[in-house]
Amino acid sequence: MNRPILFRQLFEHLSSTYTYILGCPITKLAVIIDPVIETADRDSELIKELGLTLTYGLNTHVHADHKTSTGELKKHFPKMQSILSEKSGARADKYVAHGEKIKAGNIELEARATPGHTNGCVTYVNHAQGMAFTGDALLIRKCGRTDFQQGDVHLLYKSVHEQIFSLPDDYILYPGHDYTGQTCTSVAEEKKFNKRLAKSEEEFVQLMKNLNLPYPEQIEKAVPYNMRCG
Amino acid sequence: MNRPILFRQLFEHLSSTYTYILGCPITKLAVIIDPVIETADRDSELIKELGLTLTYGLNTHVHADHKTSTGELKKHFPKMQSILSEKSGARADKYVAHGEKIKAGNIELEARATPGHTNGCVTYVNHAQGMAFTGDALLIRKCGRTDFQQGDVHLLYKSVHEQIFSLPDDYILYPGHDYTGQTCTSVAEEKKFNKRLAKSEEEFVQLMKNLNLPYPEQIEKAVPYNMRCG
Numbered sequence: 369m370n371r372p373i374l375f376r377q378l379f380e381h382l383s384s385t386y387t388y389i390l391g392c393p394i395t396k397l398a399v400i401i402d403p404v405i406e407t408a409d410r411d412s413e414l415i416k417e418l419g420l421t422l423t424y425g426l427n428t429h430v431h432a433d434h435k436t437s438t439g440e441l442k443k444h445f446p447k448m449q450s451i452l453s454e455k456s457g458a459r460a461d462k463y464v465a466h467g468e469k470i471k472a473g474n475i476e477l478e479a480r481a482t483p484g485h486t487n488g489c490v491t492y493v494n495h496a497q498g499m500a501f502t503g504d505a506l507l508i509r510k511c512g513r514t515d516f517q518q519g520d521v522h523l524l525y526k527s528v529h530e531q532i533f534s535l536p537d538d539y540i541l542y543p544g545h546d547y548t549g550q551t552c553t554s555v556a557e558e559k560k561f562n563k564r565l566a567k568s569e570e571e572f573v574q575l576m577k578n579l580n581l582p583y584p585e586q587i588e589k590a591v592p593y594n595m596r597c598g
Numbered sequence: 599m600n601r602p603i604l605f606r607q608l609f610e611h612l613s614s615t616y617t618y619i620l621g622c623p624i625t626k627l628a629v630i631i632d633p634v635i636e637t638a639d640r641d642s643e644l645i646k647e648l649g650l651t652l653t654y655g656l657n658t659h660v661h662a663d664h665k666t667s668t669g670e671l672k673k674h675f676p677k678m679q680s681i682l683s684e685k686s687g688a689r690a691d692k693y694v695a696h697g698e699k700i701k702a703g704n705i706e707l708e709a710r711a712t713p714g715h716t717n718g719c720v721t722y723v724n725h726a727q728g729m730a731f732t733g734d735a736l737l738i739r740k741c742g743r744t745d746f747q748q749g750d751v752h753l754l755y756k757s758v759h760e761q762i763f764s765l766p767d768d769y770i771l772y773p774g775h776d777y778t779g780q781t782c783t784s785v786a787e788e789k790k791f792n793k794r795l796a797k798s799e800e801e802f803v804q805l806m807k808n809l810n811l812p813y814p815e816q817i818e819k820a821v822p823y824n825m826r827c828g
Contacts, residue, residue, distance in 0.1 A: 378780060378781065548640060549608050549610055550608060550640075551608065
């Protein structure tokens with residue numbers, strides 16, 4: 369079997385967050401995307417069992433619904449650097465700009481700025497495997513909310529259409545969350561079946577205005593923590 | 599991108615069950631493994647959106663913790679046939695014997711008898727992609743219980759060691775359940791790190807004797823239903 373990369377998708381039940389590990393099978397260097405503090409021990413144990421060394425801990429954005437574990441993971445992997453968008457306004461060891469590449473062995477991720485849920489949102493694209501990690505810009509058949517944390521409904525529509533829907537149809541999209549037990553989707557599916565973003569911009573704006581979502585439970589603790597520890 | 603098969607892993611929260619869809623991108627024929635009644639609508643909607651036609655609904659065994667949706671799915675896909683092991687003793691449209699191949703377009707699954715959790719347990723192996731669907735014979739770092747439904751601790755040890763651990767190290771293993779937010783594992787990892795089955799048979803037997811697990815909540819309803827509708 370040709371296994372070009374080591375890949376794991378992990379779930380954290382409390383905030384329904386997906387975390388991703390991508391590892392280079394040759395150099396054993398790895399990155400983790402959107403790790404959660406509650407599952408830091410599970411994740412570091414798995415990374416060690418896989419024989420990997422964490423190079424980067426990436427956050428797609430400053431999360432409002434959970435604390436990131438990038439700070440925790442540094443205790444297990446002292447050489448790991450945290451990464452955030454330069455637009456996030458939060459503290460990180462390294463900032464990425466739109467179009468910049470992050471490398472760990474044969475893992476290469478292109479950072480695409482996809483603001484709208486927050487203004488520092490980034491989608492990380494692995495072109496070699498045809499995978500993209502969309503954070504909360506695009507969820508399966510849905511998207512992240514736009515009603516706080518510099519949310520901008522017009523900007524989110526533009527980000528998804530220009531930066532995610534412009535990827536090849538068969539690219540697999542891995543979201544930051546899912547609440548329905550689905551694990552991934554594809555560009556083709558979301559262009560056709562996304563219940564929000566497959567609509568016109570006008571319909572999307574109306575729909576997002578009328579979501580009437582509750583205030584996120586963890587926001588008061590999560591955002592200040594993630595601003596310092598992103 | 600070369601996408602030799604369409605593949606989806608799906609989760610049902612109530613019973614922590616994983617369901618799998620494998621589809622042929624050319625003929626659009628597909629199989630579903632271990633579908634759950636609560637998520638039958640989600641699954642059939644997704645299968646239709648993916649443009650797939652269900653040929654077979656496979657159960658790895660007669661489940662004690664949830665009702666299968668193979669009966670429900672036939673309403674959406676009237677040509678679908680349910681499949682179970684010939685050793686299960688339950689009703690199904692088609693029975694598979696050890697070593698038999700199930701085909702749907704370019705999807706080929708080898709049925710390997712892996713009794714011990716129940717005596718009709720089957721692991722389905724897709725050699726082309728290096729994937730195996732282990733049901734409850736092997737869970738990530740764990741295994742199914744052996745204290746009811748013809749459970750046999752010695753037989754489970756033999757099944758896993760002879761039929762699953764004999765697969766190539768880099769084969770990815772997809773379990774019937776996970777309770778910790780992990781989605782898959784590999785043969786190499788389980789041989790090394792499985793907290794039960796990486797031990798000697800004697801240690802395994804002792805460990806399984808002392809699990810003191812509660813009686814499964816859904817068993818009184820699920821087993822009779824699955825015996826008729828497997």
